[in-house]
Every structure is written in structure tokens, then in C-alpha cells.
Amino acid sequence: MAPRKSASVSSRKTAAKPAKKEFTGSNIAEFDRDQDMKAYREMLLIRRFEEKAGQLYGMGFIGGFCHLYIGQEAVVVGMQMAQKEGDQVITAYRDHGHMLATGMEARGVMAELTGRRNGYSHGKGGSMHMFSKEKHFYGGHGIVGAQVSLGTGLAFANAYRGNDSVSVAYFGDGAANQGQVYESFNMAALWKLPIVYIIENNRYAMGTSTARATAQSNYSLRGSGFGIPGMQVDGMDVRAVKAAADEALEHCRSGKGPIILEMLTYRYRGHSMSDPAKYRSKDEVQKMRSEHDPIEQVKARLIEKGWATEDDLKAVDKDVRDIVADSADFAQSDPEPDVSELYTDILL
Numbered sequence: 001m002a003p004r005k006s007a008s009v010s011s012r013k014t015a016a017k018p019a020k021k022e023f024t025g026s027n028i029a030e031f032d033r034d035q036d037m038k039a040y041r042e043m044l045l046i047r048r049f050e051e052k053a054g055q056l057y058g059m060g061f062i063g064g065f066c067h068l069y070i071g072q073e074a075v076v077v078g079m080q081m082a083q084k085e086g087d088q089v090i091t092a093y094r095d096h097g098h099m100l101a102t103g104m105e106a107r108g109v110m111a112e113l114t115g116r117r118n119g120y121s122h123g124k125g126g127s128m129h130m131f132s133k134e135k136h137f138y139g140g141h142g143i144v145g146a147q148v149s150l151g152t153g154l155a156f157a158n159a160y161r162g163n164d165s166v167s168v169a170y171f172g173d174g175a176a177n178q179g180q181v182y183e184s185f186n187m188a189a190l191w192k193l194p195i196v197y198i199i200e201n202n203r204y205a206m207g208t209s210t211a212r213a214t215a216q217s218n219y220s221l222r223g224s225g226f227g228i229p230g231m232q233v234d235g236m237d238v239r240a241v242k243a244a245a246d247e248a249l250e251h252c253r254s255g256k257g258p259i260i261l262e263m264l265t266y267r268y269r270g271h272s273m274s275d276p277a278k279y280r281s282k283d284e285v286q287k288m289r290s291e292h293d294p295i296e297q298v299k300a301r302l303i304e305k306g307w308a309t310e311d312d313l314k315a316v317d318k319d320v321r322d323i324v325a326d327s328a329d330f331a332q333s334d335p336e337p338d339v340s341e342l343y344t345d346i347l348l
Ligand SMILES: Cc1ncc(C[n+]2csc(CCOP(=O)(O)OP(=O)(O)O)c2C)c(N)n1
Pocket: 094, 142, 143, 144, 145, 171, 172, 173, 174, 175, 176, 202, 204, 205, 206, 271
């Protein structure tokens, strides 16, 4: 039998075409006053909630893991502003912001952090494992990259049912190097599944910078081998996120299959609560906070356009602080699950 001629990599005719450059990711949505006020309020709620969660953790009220989202608020808020009722959200362990953005109650999230009965998982899931079918929030996952495959499954369900919902699956720059992400990309592209893959590139995976860990640091190109288009987006500007989200969701809803949004963002706090943060300088964090903070950007715009006064914004802050304080009180006074509940709601 004649030996089969092996094709050289470069001569293969079956190689996937690179994704067409039809998206830029650099558009900025025009917000009216209501949209800017909404974005301001929602981002502030996440920030104040996270600050309080950090305090409660320090006081010993929260056990286990707790990963704060401070700095990245514009990503979930901009995405949520573009989503429709029924679109599913799934993410990793840095998840409190995603939950609040979907409209889940601060009380239920905080009570879950403190392991109480009226937490979203009845106090048995904690920070990384909360769900709300009502708000189409599918977790909260501690295995890096796992939510990408699960989110692809949600998109498969949408296609199978023939509804026009889109699955929005968030993952980090570190997770983007996991193998199951590419198995998911392949299936999603093959079956044209309605899913927006959001890579929250906050520059670090625990203490490892993207520069040290990744061969292709333009994550928006990560789907090109499968023909999945992608955009790099300023994830610190809620209007840029909203504009990219509008395009991406429309792409999915019109049956064109998956799309990737790489959100260029930054986390101000450590990876989790026990992070000495020796892998970056204080100056780096400070520069990001002072020049790109997502909330300050909206605040400055509201004032500059004359859409709100300092007093108006202080009133929003007061309102948000009240919601967070109430959630913290609730999370400390709500009872723990009864002993008889030890074996319910869990997998044995
Ligand atoms: C499969 C698996 N490997 C390793 C870990 C440990 N781990 C937890 S978070 C993390 C870093 C992930 O970084 P990234 O995806 O960038 O998300 P970020 O924390 O920046 O939001 C690692 C390696 C894990 N939880 N699961």
C-alpha cells in the first residue's frame, strides 16, 4: 500500500478561514440621561456591595472563598443594559457583580455569603455557588473554564427550543487558556449557537500576568481558528461595552452563531481575600483607578453635561448604601439553615 502523503500544515486546504473583520469594538453608545444615571447607580451598587462584603469577610462573617469584582463593574452593567429578558448569564467565582446586574436581590446574595437560610442557595453554596432561575443566572462556578462549556450548553438549549434567547458566558484571561474553552468554541461555531463569550481580561490570573502566561494576548482573536469573530472592547467604559453588546447580541439573535468580546478591564483588589499582591505595583493599580475608573467616568459625564448635581449623585450613593447596609443586617440576623437541612439541596 502506498504511503499516504502527509499534508504540510501550511498547504492544508481545510484550514478555517480567519474571522471576517466586521466588528471594531471601538464604538461608543450614546447614552441619554436616564441611561447614564442607571449605569451610575448599578455600578455603584456593585461597588458598595463588594466593599461591604470585604468588610464582613474581615470581621469573620463570611467563610470560604470571596473574590471581589471592584474595578470591573462596567462590564456586567453594560452587557445587562443590552440584554433582553430570557438571556442567560453564567460566570466564574468572581460573580457577585453579575448577580446584582441581573437583578438578584442584595439581601439574598449577602445572606448566601454569610451562609444563611435565605441566601440564594439556602446558605449552602457560598460566594461561588449561587443561582437564580428567575433571573436566568446560572452560577457561580469554581472550576476555571467550566462555565464556558455549561454556557455553551445553555446556548444549545436555546437553539434546540427555537427561542431567541442568547447565552452570555463570562470567563477570565486565565480561563481562556483552558482546553474545554476550545472544545466549546468548536461546537458553538459548528452549530451556530447563540452565545456571546465574554473574556474579562483583567490582566491577571491569580498572581500571573497575561504577559507571562499567554502566547496570544489579543484574546478577541482566540476564536479565529473556528471562524468566530471577536472584538476588543474598553471594558472600563460602560458605553463601549453597551455598544459592543448590542452588536454581539444582534449577531447571535440573527442566527450567525457565537461571538467573542474581549473586555479590557482591571481588578483593583487582590485575586481573593488572601492575596499579598506582590505581582504588581501599587502605582499600576493607582493609575488605573485615577485614570480609568468606570464609575468616575460616568459621574464626570453626568456633572459635565449638567444632567446631575453633586447632591443628586450623593443621594444615589445614599440610596445604594442603604440597600447594602440592609443586606448586611439581614445577612447577619437571618438564621443559619436548620440541622435537619444538612442533607437537602446538595449532591451526595
Ligand atoms: C481547573 C482549575 N484550575 C485551577 C484553579 C485555581 N484557580 C482559581 S482562580 C484561577 C485564576 C483564573 O484567572 P482568570 O481566569 O483570569 O479569572 P480572574 O480571577 O482574573 O477573574 C486559578 C488558576 C481552579 N479553580 N480550577
